[in-house]
Amino acid sequence: MKIVVTGSLGNISRPLAEELIAKGNSVTVISSSPEKQKEIESLGAKAAIGTMEDVAFLTETFKGADAVYCMETFGFFNPDFDYLQYIDQIAHNYKDAIEASAIKKVIHLSSIGAHTSEGVGILKFHHSAERIMNQLPEDIIIKFIRPVGFYVNLFGQIPTIKSQGIIVSNFGNQEKEPWVSPYDIADVIAEEFRLPFDHRKIRYVASDAVSAIEIAETLGKAIEQPHLKWVTVTDEEYLDGLLNIGMNKQIAEDYVAMQAAQRTGSIYQDFNKHKPTFGKVKFSDFAKEFAAIYNK
Known part of the structure; x- marks a missing residue:
């Protein structure tokens, strides 16, 4: 299968690309960073250097592929950045490129909390992205992957642990909560590429x-x-x-x-x-x- 993977060589996309290649698939990895090209190619994948903001680039990269894996990401520290508007635009870009390139199989990284736009804080952008992707014609099969909170988010606590000897948050008690490893997310996505694309579906992912x-x-x-x-x-x-x-x-x-x-x-x-x-x-x-x- 010819598969296009977005997300460059991030926490999920790298192990996903490695697993897909190991299973004999032809993989193209999209990255906005030219410096990533050699690293992508060293995995055995083809590098496509461009941005999610460029619909023409996405369309050209998607052409000839059997399936695509789509995800959205953004930075947290630009004071003038409207993340909701940005995510909507990227989701529309994916939608337009998928239609224009005749892709029929799509896996979209969403999140826990995507079932609603109310009361889930920042995760409401996933609800909006799912809504936009669901506007694609019904013959385009989309699988929405909804992981829970990432283990790797805890890396952000390292400065506080080193300076104060504590982990700080506005949640947390004795109740167990689900968490997930990016490796398990990659495994689930790779499995979904192997499974039939016969209906739209939502699949949650958790590790512990x-x-x-x-x-x-x-x-x-x-x-x-x-x-x-x-x-x-x-x-x-x-x-x-x-x-x-x-x-x-x-x-x-x-x-x-x-x-x-x-x-x-x-x-x-x-x-x-x-x-x-x-x-x-x-x-x-x-x-x-x-x-x-x-x-x-």
Whole structure:
């Protein structure tokens, strides 16, 4: 199968490309960075250098492919950036390029929380992107992959752990919550490329369920800080912290709202109705990866 992968060599796209190539597929990886070309080609993939903002580039890259994997991403620190408008534009670009290139098989990276536009904070952009992609003709089969919170998001806590010896968030208690490894997401996407494209579907992905207390204990042991604690602050305190490090105000406010929805559990309403089988990478496995990054 000829498959186009967006997302350059990110946390999901790299292992996905590697797995697809290992299974004998012909893979093209889209990247906006010319510096990534040699690295992409070293995997055995073809590099397509261009941007998601360029519909003509996307259309030309998609032509001749059997299937595409689409994802959206953006930075958090541009003060003048309207992320909702941007995501809508990228989703429309995908939609237009898919139609123009006659692609019939699409896998789209979405997220937990995409089932609604209300009460999920920043994740509402996934709801909007799914809505736009669902406007494609019915003969184009789309599979929406909805992972839960990423283990790797915890890397953002490293500066606070090193400076204060704590993990800080506006959610977290003794209740277990689902988390996911990008490797398990890549495995699920690769599996969905092998499975029939006979109807549109939504598939949730999770790797393990752990509480905030367990996260602190496990990471503390891995980095040899046995007294590491998870400290839950108010929404206002957490927002102040994000703004102080320069995060875009709109994004910061919606990020806090997303984590507040984790605190109440409302973000998991649809996930709880369609719980997946957990993947292979457990939190204890990720703790080793975290320790390696922490100790660099």
